[in-house]
Amino acid sequence: MKWLPRARLLAHQVVRPESRWHTAVSQTPRHVFVPRWWENQGDGTWALRTGDEDEEAWxxxxxxxxxxxxxxxxxxxDRANDGDVLDGGVPTSSSTLPSLLVRMYRHAMIADDHQLLVTTGTGYGTALACARLGAENVTSIDIDEHLVTSACDRLGLIGERPNLQVCDITGPLPGRYDRIVSTVSVRPIPVSWLQALRPGGRLVTTIAGTGLILTADKQADGSAVGQIEWDRAGFMRTRHGDDYEHQDEDTWKGASDGEGEHTFTSRYPLLYPEDAWDVMSMLELQLPGLIYRQDQDGESRTVWLLHPDGSWARATAGGFLDSPVVHESGPQRLWSQMDRIRNRLNRSGALPVYGAKVSIDPDGSATLSRGSWSQRL
Structure with a gap:
């Protein structure tokens, strides 16, 4: 199989030639770590793709x-049958796009002798770290035993044997590290990270439900200080079992066709928050745990916001520039909160999340601040 020229081309696309990550990407066989994957069909279904059936597509x-x-x-x-199609479902594991992996590692400012803790997933990101640092300097963890076992086998096929363990990244960690790079998102910052980092060590992660990359350096008193990077990334949330908890169906039933307790016409065109990461990030910081859905029927579009406390909002617009009619219910007014964020964006021309300073207490509670704005996680 002629994979090496493709890996070299990929390296050329995602990282500069003088970077020490260029060699790692150009010499790591990503196909080994993703022999089978699910492809979104665009209609809510997922079709299984296997490398064996079409080597070129693989x-x-x-x-x-x-x-x-x-x-x-x-x-x-890995455990699906050829030809399987899933009717709906939320992704719970993936092989992250290589350019984002490299960006996360570069934010970590990793030196040659650093001990690095990473999250496992398929094992491809772990393989890149091994190629860069040597397997003896890499620990890779995941809560899913199947993922760890599969990654261990596939890393072995390419001659890499880092320390792999089944472990919840939000709990106690299996060592002491100079760098922690998490490609799953968290909120709050786990106390165990600060405990496992050596003084001067750095953590790199994303805040759950946002597009915010957080970097912070551990201080002598056990706290950490850093910033929200001028960069964007979104990762799956940490999970504590085989799947995520699902939104209460009673909340969704009310949101799908209920009148709600509050109805109004928004002053702004209809927005799907995931299309505007700065707005989405501000909204998630204030209302953690939001779930978004959208639908289109001809020219009419509808967006839903759902919150774990039972709050929901539904907004429908007849055309692209039409102001949507909004229905809201529950203890919090979700769409009204998003409109307030958009008011701020219109007044100031920007939102304060990117570039914000970060202060993390030893107990893991973090405060983001920029100018007069602050938000505690």
Missing amino acids: LSAAYSDRSLTTQVGTHHA
């Missing part, structure tokens, strides 16, 4: 700069 997917979904709900592609 190499094309593996050496493209995109994420490949390997698990939907509890259904891992």
Whole structure:
């Protein structure tokens, strides 16, 4: 299989030649870590793709700069039957796009002798870290035993044997590290990270539900200080079992067709928050745990916001520039809160999240601040 020229081309696309990560990307066989994956069909279904059935499609997917979904709900592609199609479901594991992995590692400012803790997933990110640092300096953890076992086997096929362990990254960690790089998102920052980092050590992660990359350096008193980077990334949330908890169906039933307790016409065009990461990030910081849905029926579009406390909002607009009619219910007014964020954006021309300073207490509670704005996680 002629994968090496493709890996070299991928490296050229995602990292500069003088970077020490260029060699890692150009010499790591990504296809080994993603022999099977789920492909979103655009209609709510997921079709299984296998490398064995189409080698050209396999190499094309593996050496493209995109994420490949390997698990939907509890259904891992490794354990699926050829021809399987899933009717709906939320991705719970994937092989992250290579350029984002490199960016996360670069934010960590890793030196040659650093001990590094990473999250496992398919094992591809772990393989890149091993190629850069040597397997003896890399620990890789995941809560899913199947993922750890599969990654261990596939890393062994390419001659890499880092320390792999089944472990919840939000709990006690199996060592002491100079760098922690998490490609799952968290909120709050786990106390165990600060305990496991050596003084001067750095953590790199994303805040759950946002597009915010947080970097912070451990201080002598056990706290950490850092910033929200001028960069964007979104990762799956940490999970504590085989699947995520699902939104209460009673909340969704009310949101789908209920009148709600508050109805108004928004002054702004209809927005799907995931299309505007700065707005989404501000909204998530204030209302953690939001879930978004959208639908289109001809020219009419509808967006839903759902919150774990039972609050919901539904906004429908007849055309692209039409102001949507909004229905809200529950203890919090979700769409009204988003409109207030958009008011701020219109007044100031920007939102304060990117570039914000970060202060993390030893107990893991963090405060983001920029100018007069602050938000505690």
